[in-house]
Amino acid sequence: MTHQPMRVAVIGTGYVGLGTAALLAHIGHDVVGIDIDPDKIAALQSGQVPIHEPGLDDLLASVAHRLTWTTAYDAVSAADVVFICVGTPPGPDGSPDLQYVASAAANLAPHLNGHMQVIVNKSTVPIGTGDYVQRLLEEHAPGYDHGRHQVVSNPEFLREGTALADSLYPDRIVLGGAEGAVAKMTALYAPLIEQTFTAPATAPRPDGYTRPAVVRTTLQSAEMIKYAANAFLALKISFANEIAGLCERVGADIEEVATGIGLDQRIGHRFLQAGLGWGGSCFGKDTQGLISAGQEHNYPMPILEAAIEVNYRQRRVIIDKLLRQLKTLKGKKVGILGMAFKPDTDDLRDAPAHDLIQRLTQLGARVTAHDPIAMPRAAREWAHLTYQEAAQVEDVFDRADAVIVATEWTAYRLLDWTAMSGRMRAPVIIDARNIIRTPLDAELEQVGRSTVKGQVLPS
Incomplete structure (x- = not known):
């Protein structure tokens, strides 16, 4: 099947933004990466990648003819799809700080124009952020039209260190939003969904891999899927560490125990490694994000609170x-x-x-x-x-x-x-x-x- 290339803008050039830009360019789209940091843009324009991710340098270099980098938001005007891939660091109370998402939405909005444009929340954001971004577009876009300018939640499920393989051969693609916007995103991802692209040398297609599942849902459910997935993985790690502490006291071996319970297909082996606990930008922040959402609705989440305590213990x-x-x-x-x-x-x-x-x-x-x-x-x-x-x-x-x-x-x-x-x-x-x-x-x-x-x- 022939796929029609689209014009894509990616706002943010961190782990998620660079991975998204590389993926979309590799499957045939024309991509412009936008970042307000002129040093990062200058580095990317000269072929220097500001983060370490195995294989990313080579993949970006191989699709350089379909990639441009700029600090100017007016590049949004030509885009069919605009991805917001900025950070959502934890605030003082542990809840996600949306200032960068809000700034990106407010800055891109004036450059939306008369053709249909989908604005994609790729960043991990609290439930309800899609509606918030939609309102920001309405307030800041002079020619805003709800039928043409629609927000989709398309959370990423990348693991740093294996981001290329996770992007190219995902378990699932989650798309939350209105029917027309989700259909446009399905067309954007068609080469990925159908696996018709040529696998790059730095990330060969895994043996036995066929195609990802596509989950089409609402904005709120898509946002919840991302948080719930990371919180569950964090919970598995904390569970393994809690059992490990008891293993030391009773003379059992956590690795043998994890093997034994992991053979149960309902549990599985992954994320049962005991050790020093999780780190990084996702598990702690996203688990706390769910707890904060529960607090907003007067809904305690003691299991997730315990997962965080065990991890830092x-x-x-x-x-x-x-x-x-x-x-x-x-x-x-x-x-x-x-x-x-x-x-x-x-x-x-x-x-x-x-x-x-x-x-x-x-x-x-x-x-x-x-x-x-x-x-x-x-x-x-x-x-x-x-x-x-x-x-x-x-x-x-x-x-x-x-x-x-x-x-x-x-x-x-x-x-x-x-x-x-x-x-x-x-x-x-x-x-x-x-x-x-x-x-x-x-x-x-x-x-x-x-x-x-x-x-x-x-x-």
């Missing part, structure tokens, strides 16, 4: 393990392996390593930290923390009293742990991601597992 659990081993941290050198909140990204938002460094410093430790990708970004964003950068991973171990594995980078899994622990004073390793599988002559603690010095751990 897990960071204290790791410090407690270290204190049991060293008794005091004053004057001790403690190494941190991993600063990004997860592997294959440089994103530091709500990264557990941040809280570990902060608490270790408060307790008198001298902290040395390493990350394969995120150290330059941490130098800018974590200037308020006191730690020493490790130029190479060996520096984390040299004369250290303890090392904490905070991010499960593949490079750390492949370390010669026997050699590394031999560089330490009296080696204490807190493996907060359960990645070590070699026998060590060291005091090794993991999460939800009993470890025996000098013995091989079961995989």
Whole structure:
């Protein structure tokens, strides 16, 4: 089937905006990316991608002939579809801050014109934001017409580190809004829905993948789907961590327990990994967003509140393990392996390593930290923390009293742990991601597992 290319504007050039622009250009549309930050736009115009996401640089370069970058909102006037992909950071009370969404809507509205244009909320937003954006368009667009200018909720379900594959081969595409606007979005995504595009070399089509499900629904249901999905995944992680704590006390192994319950198809294996808990820009914010929505309607959500408490308790659990081993941290050198909140990204938002460094410093430790990708970004964003950068991973171990594995980078899994622990004073390793599988002559603690010095751990 022949698909008609559309003209698309993407407002915001962060993780979601860049991924959206790359995807739409790859499946054949002409895309203009808009951002108010002139430095980001200048970098993109020169071929520099301001974030780390595996394969994104190559994909953007391959579709550069269908991509333009600008700070000018007047590019909206030619667009058939306009995506709002700006941040919604948590406010002081934990609820999402919509100032950037509101600003984007107000700034694009004057440039809407006489042809049908769909405005898409791609950012994760509270339930009711679609109606709010529709009202902003009505107030700020001189030629506003409800029949031509319609809002659709099209939430993203990307995981940083695997964003390309998640974009190109999604489980589902959720489209919420009026029938005509959803039909236009279905046409926009037709090459993705039908999988007629050529798979890029950086993200080959998975074996057995056919096509995504398409969920057509209302604005409010689409917004709720995004929040509920992230909250449920956060809940699974917190559940695994809560069970892990009990496993340590009764002599069970959380990995064996997770395998056993994950084989139940009603539960599944994914997101049952015990460890240091979640981080990043989504799980905590979106779970709190649902709690805040419940508070607005006088509807308590105790399960979600408990999920958040368990998650942040897990960071204290790791410090407690270290204190049991060293008794005091004053004057001790403690190494941190991993600063990004997860592997294959440089994103530091709500990264557990941040809280570990902060608490270790408060307790008198001298902290040395390493990350394969995120150290330059941490130098800018974590200037308020006191730690020493490790130029190479060996520096984390040299004369250290303890090392904490905070991010499960593949490079750390492949370390010669026997050699590394031999560089330490009296080696204490807190493996907060359960990645070590070699026998060590060291005091090794993991999460939800009993470890025996000098013995091989079961995989």
